[in-house]
Structures are given as C-alpha cells and as structure tokens.
Amino acid sequence: MRGFLSYFTTQLKRYVKGLPLIISIxxxxxxxxxxxxxxxxxxxxxxxxQNLAKxxxxxxxxxxYLGIGISAIESLDxxxxxxxxxxxxxxxxxxxxxxGDIPVYIIVPDNFVEDIAEGKDVKLRMVxxxxxxxxxxxxxxxxxxxxxYINSSETAIYAMQSYMWNKGDxxxxxxxxxTFFMLEAxxxxxxxxxxxxxxxxxxxxxxxxxxxACGIFLLFTLLMGIxxxxxxxxxxxxxxxxxxxxxxxxxxxxxxxxVCYLLAMLLILAVIVAILSIAAKVLDIExxxxxHKPGELRWLSTAAIIWQLYFKWLPAVxxxxxxxxxxxxxxxxxxxxxxxQFLTALALGYAGGLFYPMSFFPILMQRAAQVLPTKVAMDYxxxxxxxxxxxxxxxxxxxxMLIFLGISIWVRSIKLKx
Amino acid sequence: xxxxxxFVLQILYFKRLFLKKSFVVLLxxxxxxxxxxxxISTEDNGIVNILVCAxxxxxxxxxxxxxxxxxxxxxxxxxxxxxxAKALERLERGQADAVWLFPKDIRKRIKQYASGYTDVKLVxxxxxxxxxxxxxxxxxxxxxxxDYITYEEYAGYVTDSVPEGTEVTEEELRLYYxxxxxxxxxxxxxxxxxxxxxxxxxxxxxxxxxMLALLILLAGIAGVMYFRQDKENGVYEYLxxxxxxxxxxxxxxxxxxxxxxxxxxxxxxxxxxxxxxxELLLMAEYIITCALFCSLMDRIFSNLLLMGIVTPFLILxxxxxxxxxxSLNGFLPIKCILPTFYYLxxxxxxxWMLYGGIYAVAALVLNLVAEIIFNKGIRKNx
Numbered sequence: 001m002r003g004f005l006s007y008f009t010t011q012l013k014r015y016v017k018g019l020p021l022i023i024s025i026x027x028x029x030x031x032x033x034x035x036x037x038x039x040x041x042x043x044x045x046x047x048x049x050q051n052l053a054k055x056x057x058x059x060x061x062x063x064x065y066l067g068i069g070i071s072a073i074e075s076l077d078x079x080x081x082x083x084x085x086x087x088x089x090x091x092x093x094x095x096x097x098x099x100g101d102i103p104v105y106i107i108v109p110d111n112f113v114e115d116i117a118e119g120k121d122v123k124l125r126m127v128x129x130x131x132x133x134x135x136x137x138x139x140x141x142x143x144x145x146x147x148x149y150i151n152s153s154e155t156a157i158y159a160m161q162s163y164m165w166n167k168g169d170x171x172x173x174x175x176x177x178x179t180f181f182m183l184e185a186x187x188x189x190x191x192x193x194x195x196x197x198x199x200x201x202x203x204x205x206x207x208x209x210x211x212x213a214c215g216i217f218l219l220f221t222l223l224m225g226i227x228x229x230x231x232x233x234x235x236x237x238x239x240x241x242x243x244x245x246x247x248x249x250x251x252x253x254x255x256x257x258x259v260c261y262l263l264a265m266l267l268i269l270a271v272i273v274a275i276l277s278i279a280a281k282v283l284d285i286e287x288x289x290x291x292h293k294p295g296e297l298r299w300l301s302t303a304a305i306i307w308q309l310y311f312k313w314l315p316a317v318x319x320x321x322x323x324x325x326x327x328x329x330x331x332x333x334x335x336x337x338x339x340x341q342f343l344t345a346l347a348l349g350y351a352g353g354l355f356y357p358m359s360f361f362p363i364l365m366q367r368a369a370q371v372l373p374t375k376v377a378m379d380y381x382x383x384x385x386x387x388x389x390x391x392x393x394x395x396x397x398x399x400x401m402l403i404f405l406g407i408s409i410w411v412r413s414i415k416l417k418x
Numbered sequence: 419x420x421x422x423x424x425f426v427l428q429i430l431y432f433k434r435l436f437l438k439k440s441f442v443v444l445l446x447x448x449x450x451x452x453x454x455x456x457x458i459s460t461e462d463n464g465i466v467n468i469l470v471c472a473x474x475x476x477x478x479x480x481x482x483x484x485x486x487x488x489x490x491x492x493x494x495x496x497x498x499x500x501x502x503a504k505a506l507e508r509l510e511r512g513q514a515d516a517v518w519l520f521p522k523d524i525r526k527r528i529k530q531y532a533s534g535y536t537d538v539k540l541v542x543x544x545x546x547x548x549x550x551x552x553x554x555x556x557x558x559x560x561x562x563x564x565d566y567i568t569y570e571e572y573a574g575y576v577t578d579s580v581p582e583g584t585e586v587t588e589e590e591l592r593l594y595y596x597x598x599x600x601x602x603x604x605x606x607x608x609x610x611x612x613x614x615x616x617x618x619x620x621x622x623x624x625x626x627x628x629m630l631a632l633l634i635l636l637a638g639i640a641g642v643m644y645f646r647q648d649k650e651n652g653v654y655e656y657l658x659x660x661x662x663x664x665x666x667x668x669x670x671x672x673x674x675x676x677x678x679x680x681x682x683x684x685x686x687x688x689x690x691x692x693x694x695x696x697e698l699l700l701m702a703e704y705i706i707t708c709a710l711f712c713s714l715m716d717r718i719f720s721n722l723l724l725m726g727i728v729t730p731f732l733i734l735x736x737x738x739x740x741x742x743x744x745s746l747n748g749f750l751p752i753k754c755i756l757p758t759f760y761y762l763x764x765x766x767x768x769x770w771m772l773y774g775g776i777y778a779v780a781a782l783v784l785n786l787v788a789e790i791i792f793n794k795g796i797r798k799n800x
Contacts, residue, residue, distance in 0.1 A: 025727045100748075124604050127615075136615075143604075151604065156571055159572050176579055184571055229722070333435075334644050335435065335640040338639065343447065343633065
C-alpha cells in the first residue's frame with residue numbers, strides 16, 4: 001500500500017508541476033475565445049442586418065415574378081429563419097462570396113422574364129463555394145421552393161392573361177392583370193397562417209442550444225485528452241517494469257495514473273466552469289438551454305446552474321477520461337497518441353451525435369449509436385440538463401469506464417511481459 | 419547541409435513511424451471509417467421526420483400530394499401513416515418531428531384559400547416544438563400544394579371576370595393552364611470557379627473534407643511534438659543547431675504526407691473528391707502551409723506541454739472558423755491565420771488557392787527570420 005501511495009504521490013507531482021502553466025494558458029485561451037464569441041453575439045443582436053444570412057442577387061429584378069418568390073422567402077418567420085436578398089454587381093457578389101460574407105449569389109440573366117414568357121428554357125445561376133455542409137443543402141432546398149412559387153405564379157398569370165385576352169374584356173385587361181397579381185401575392189404571403197402548427201404535448205423541455213451545449217462540452221472534454229500528451233509520452237516501460245517487480249502491479253499503476261489524470265482533468269474543467277460562471281454573472285447572461293425550465297432551477301442564478309451542471313456531468317467526464325487513458329495506453333509514440341485521441345474524438349463525436357442531432361442520421365445508425373460511449377454520455381448529459389436522473393445511463397457510463405480501465409490494465413500487463 | 423545525411427535521416431524517420439503498430443492501424447482506420455460513413459449516407463436520412471396522414475384515404479387530391487411528397491428526394495424524410503391517432507402518439511413519443519394531416523375537404527379548402535380567404539387551414543400541422551427545420555419543412559409542404567392553389571386562383575378569377583354569358587369550361591381552363599405550365603428547378607448550381615456545384619453525398623459526408631483536413635493539421639502538430647521529444651532525448655545532438663528546424667520540418671512533412679495520402683484515398687472513396695490535379699495541388703499546398711504553421715507554433719510555444727494545451731483550442735477554433743460543418747460569416751483576420759481555411763476555401767475558389775501560396779511564402783519568411791534571430795542568440799550566448 002505504501003508503494004502504491006508513493007507512486008500515486010509521484011504521479012500527482014508530475015501533474016501538479018505542469019498545472020499552473022496549463023491553467024494559465026487555458027484561462028488566456030478561453031478568455032480570447034470568449035471575447036470573440038461575445039463580440040460576435042453582441043454584433044448579431046445589436047444589428048438587425050447582421051442577423052440575416054444575406055444572399056446576393058445579380059441582375060435586374062424589376063417587373064419580374066422572381067420578386068414574388070424572393071419576397072416570399074424573405075417573409076418566412078424573420079425572427080428565426082432569417083434570409084435576406086441584396087442586389088449587387090457581379091464583381092461585388094464574387095468578392096463577398098470569396099470573403100465568406102455571403103453563402104451564395106444568384107445571377108438573373110438579362111430578359112429573364114421575357115424568355116420565360118416565350119417558353120425558353122432559361123435558368124437562374126446560383127453560385128456558391130462548394131464546401132458548405134448542411135448550409136448549402138438547405139439553400140438548394142429553398143431554391144426548389146422558390147422555383148415552385150415562381151413557376152406556379154407565372155403559369156397562372158400567363159394562363160389568366162391569355163384566357164382573358166381571348167375571351168374577356170380586352171379594355172380592362174391591364175387592371176385585371178394587376179388585380180390578379182395582387183391576389184396571388186396576398187395568398188402567397190399568407191401561407192404561414194394556412195399551415196400554422198398546432199403544438200401538442202410538452203416536448204422533453206430541451207432546446208437545440210441545450211443539445212449543442214452538451215455536445216460542445218463533451219467534444220471539448222474529449223479533445224482535452226490531447227493536452228496531457230506530454231505527460232503520457234514520457235512514461236518509460238522500464239520504470240513500469242521495476243515498479244511491477246516491487247509489488248506495484250499494472251492495475252495499481254493504472255489506478256494511480258488514472259486518478260491523477262482524472263483529477264487534473266477535473267481541475268482544468270473546473271477552472272473553465274469558474275470562468276464561464278463569472279462571465280455569466282458579470283455579463284448577466286441568461287442560458288437558453290430549456291424550452292421550459294425545470295422547476296428546481298427557477299430560483300438558481302445562472303452561475304449556480306453552470307456549477308450544478310458541472311457536478312451533474314461528472315460521470316460522463318470520468319468515463320471519457322478512462323477512454324482517453326485507454327487510447328494513450330494503446331498508442332505507442334506521440335504521433336499515434338495525438339492522432340488517436342483526435343480521431344477518437346472525431347469519429348465517436350460524429351457518430352454519437354455531438355456534431356449533428358441523432359435524428360439527422362439514418363435509423364440504422366441511430367440504433368447502432370445507442371451503444372457508443374459518446375451517445376451514452378450525450379444522453380446522460382441531456383437528462384442531467386433536464387434535471388432528471390438517468391440511472392441506466394449512469395450504470396452504462398460506469399460499465400464503460402470499467403471496461404476502458406480493464407483494457408488499459410490488460411495492455412499494460414502485456415507490454416510489461418514483452 | 420549534407421543532403422545524403424538528411425535523406426538517410428528521413429528514411430529512418432519514415433521507418434520509425436511505421437514501426438509503431440498503432441500508427442499503421444490509424445492509417446488503415448481512416449479509410450475504413452469513411453467507407454462506413456459512405457454506406458450510412460446511402461440510407462434514408464434527413465434533418466426532420468414528417469408523418470403524413472390523410473383523413474380520407476380515398477380523397478384523390480390528398481393522395482396525389484402525399485405521393486408527390488413521398489417520392490421527393492429531400493433532406494426532409496416523409497413517412498406515410500394510415501392512422502391519425504397513432505401518428506400523434508408517435509409525435510408525442512419523439513419518434514417524429516411533425517404530423518401533417520390532409521383533411522378530407524382539402525379541395526374545398528384550397529378553393530377557399532385561392533379566392534382570398536387566407537385564414538383557412540389547408541393542412542393540419544402538428545408539432546411538439548416549432549424549429550427552424552420544421553419551418554423549412556412547411557415551406558416544402560406549401561410548395562407541394564402551391565400549384566393547386568394557383569390553378570384555383572386562375573380558374574376562380576377567370577370565371578368571375580369574363581363577361582356575362584361567356585361559357586367557361588373546366589377542360590378549356592385546364593388547357594390554357596397546362597399550355598403555360600412550367601416545371602423543374604429554375605436554378606442551376608455552379609461554384610465560383612465555374613465548375614458545377616454538386617451537393618455530393620448529402621450533409622452526412624459534406625464535412626468529411628474538413629475533418630480530414632483537421633486530421634492532417636493534427637499530424638503536423640504531432641510531428642512537431644515528435645521532433646521536440648526527439649530533441650529532448652538528444653536525437654539531433656550531433657546536428658548543427660541551424661539545421662535542426664529543417665529536419666523538424668521535413669519530419670512533419672512526412673507525417674502529414676502519409677495522412678494526406680490516406681485522406682485523398684478517403685475523399686475518392688466517399689465521392690467527395692474533385693479532379694486529381696486540383697486535389698494534388700491543393701493538398702500539396704495545404705501540407706506545406708500546415709508544416710510552416712506548425713513550425714511557427716513550435717517556435718511560439720516551444721515545449722510539449724504548451725503545444726498540448728493549445729491544440730484542443732486550435733481544433734475548436736478551426737472547426738468554427740473554417741467551413742467544416744457550416745460557414746461562419748466575418749472574422750476574416752482570424753480565418754486567414756488558419757491554413758485549413760485556405761485549403762477548404764481554395765477548393766472552388768482559385769483566389770484562395772493563390773492566397774494560400776502567399777500565406778506559405780509569408781510563413782516561410784517568418785520561420786527564416788525567427789531562425790536567424792534564434793541562431794544569433796545562440797552565437798551571442800556562446
């Protein structure tokens with residue numbers, strides 16, 4: 001026991017030696033990231049213009065039914081789905097797209113309306129930058145919607161004009177067309193009420209912000225494993241062998257090293273939580289993590305909620321720390337260790353729903369993901385966010401932790417035997 | 419500098435990397451994960467799941483619209499449910515995001531709406547919580563119904579406006595409408611470099627290029643750390659101090675080059691790759707910019723511990739600032755520091771490929787200046 005304690009103390013000292021530097025750099029970096037995020041959010045909330053995703057339009061829209069489609073999209077609930085269109089020259093649009101100020105721009109060809117009326121196959125050119133992820137796909141979906149609005153509006157108006165010209169009162173033709181156009185526009189802009197949703201049930205109380213708060217926390221915890229690579233890669237097999245011969249067997253070594261690693265990790269996360277809670281207090285930030293706040297939280301300050309969440313999420317942190325420890329044990333050398341940590345964070349994070357909500361994935365993958373440690377951790381953190389006790393999740397987290405530590409001990413034993 | 423010695427050391431470095439079993443496993447793991455992702459992305463997936471029901475299954479118009487929705491290729495997944503109560507139950511259990519119930523009198527409702535009574539509900543939409551994705555899905559629903567509305571607008575208007583005594587028949591109305599009917603997308607999609615824009619593989623595989631780019635950057639950082647560790651262990655003791663960084667840089671290039679080969683194979687497997695010359699040129703530039711960036715990081719942070727702490731933050735900032743999952747507007751000065759931004763932006767914008775080259779030159783100059791200052795310091799201190 002004395003040998004174990006002395007090994008534990010030695011390990012602890014190794015971490016303590018580096019901790020002041022780790023903590024001060026973490027504070028600095030977090031401060032810088034926080035400042036950028038705060039200035040961005042402030043800019044977005046202060047300026048209505050900045051709140052919109054601008055799409056450039058090159059060409060003349062005057063007198064075109066394209067205006068209807070575009071205005072129809074702009075009339076989407078502006079508070080949440082915010083897209084605006086801005087007329088620009090092609091050079092301005094190219095420049096804005098290149099700088100990333102706009103996601104796409106649309107080129108309206110000359111004589112677009114006339115060509116359409118003559119039945120020519122003329123298209124609007126949407127110019128983007130390829131790698132846009134989900135944003136680009138949503139834009140193409142919206143473009144399909146705009147196409148339908150414009151096509152159908154035009155069809156109706158041309159059919160009406162033609163019919164009225166042949167069979168109607170030709171003298172009143174101009175005013176007839178205007179009245180019809182107004183009816184079409186009015187109907188299109190009223191579509192929100194025609195499909196107004198009826199909200200049923202109470203939901204699970206979570207919001208997408210809450211979901212991503214859990215996701216970012218877990219992803220950051222996973223990536224934090226890389227921070228300690230300098231401690232792990234300096235371990236010597238020979239030392240472990242000598243220790244083993246003195247009665248500090250692999251399981252004792254792993255236990256001592258893991259506890260020290262975990263303590264260091266928890267301390268760093270606590271520092272981050274402290275900074276966040278101070279920032280929340282000073283800047284008077286209200287957390288938008290719930291659609292309806294759990295009753296227990298009504299009288300708690302934001303800072304207190306952040307601290308409570310930290311303690312509630314600890315089981316997930318402990319499991320992830322065990323996972324990182326196992327990767328360090330499996331990897332040989334610094335390159336494999338760093339890349340292994342990153343690849344694990346990326347692959348398990350992606351498949352476990354840390355980047356996209358699980359509902360975005362096919363059913364098959366959703367089912368398979370249920371057993372992933374990151375998905376279990378995500379579910380657990382979400383339950384904790386709703387102030388619910390997830391007993392099964394907690395048990396699974398502990399089982400995973402034991403499995404990861406078990407593998408670490410097994411790998412250490414094999415290494416020492418070689 | 420002795421080229422032969424340099425070459426021998428690079429071969430040894432290469433061998434040392436491949437002697438680590440876990441490194442080889444990692445190299446093999448990347449394409450395997452991509453194959454998995456590719457297989458998964460071929461399954462039905464979408465950002466929202468909608469259950470569609472018809473109050474009267476025999477109602478022709480409802481069936482027509484529902485069939486149209488079910489046949490659509492979209493990021494909205496539609497599923498037909500023959501029982502309204504069951505659909506609502508599934509909605510409340512969180513197994514769907516919305517239920518759309520098509521009423522039996524939908525034809526009548528569309529007629530009313532088309533004649534200007536816009537407070538009429540066309541379809542009963544049930545949701546638990548209204549989200550941005552569901553707003554988008556309602557636009558898709560409106561688009562599916564809109565052609566029927568405009569037809570009724572036209573038919574109703576014409577019937578009311580023709581001079582008294584003029585006979586208006588349904589066949590004639592339909593004939594005029596169908597004559598002017600426009601179908602298909604009004605848009606064609608292009609990238610800024612003039613190539614066609616394909617939403618390749620959908621949103622599940624869309625972030626793949628960004629993720630692989632990050633892996634290459636990490637290989638660069640790991641390469642720098644490996645070099646630091648070697649230095650601490652005295653591996654480069656016998657080399658002149660002024661040549662050390664060249665060995666460090668070439669070591670990084672080897673580590674990144676190996677990952678880059680795997681990344682390129684993975685991009686081709688996933689179907690996200692563009693033409694081979696563009697891919698090779700872009701990748702070569704990316705590896706060089708990353709190596710020089712990591713080399714500068716090494717000079718600034720100059721020890722393993724510091725590099726380790728900075729790395730998670732660097733990854734998170736790169737995720738947010740570079741178009742990996744989404745594209746954040748603004749912050750151009752910060753984006754311009756990150757080599758990944760040039761790589762991802764340069765894919766379809768040759769300007770950024772060019773800026774990447776300028777970045778590489780600037781980073782090289784900075785490295786050389788730092789090296790000169792460093793060497794002067796060594797000479798001064800004896």
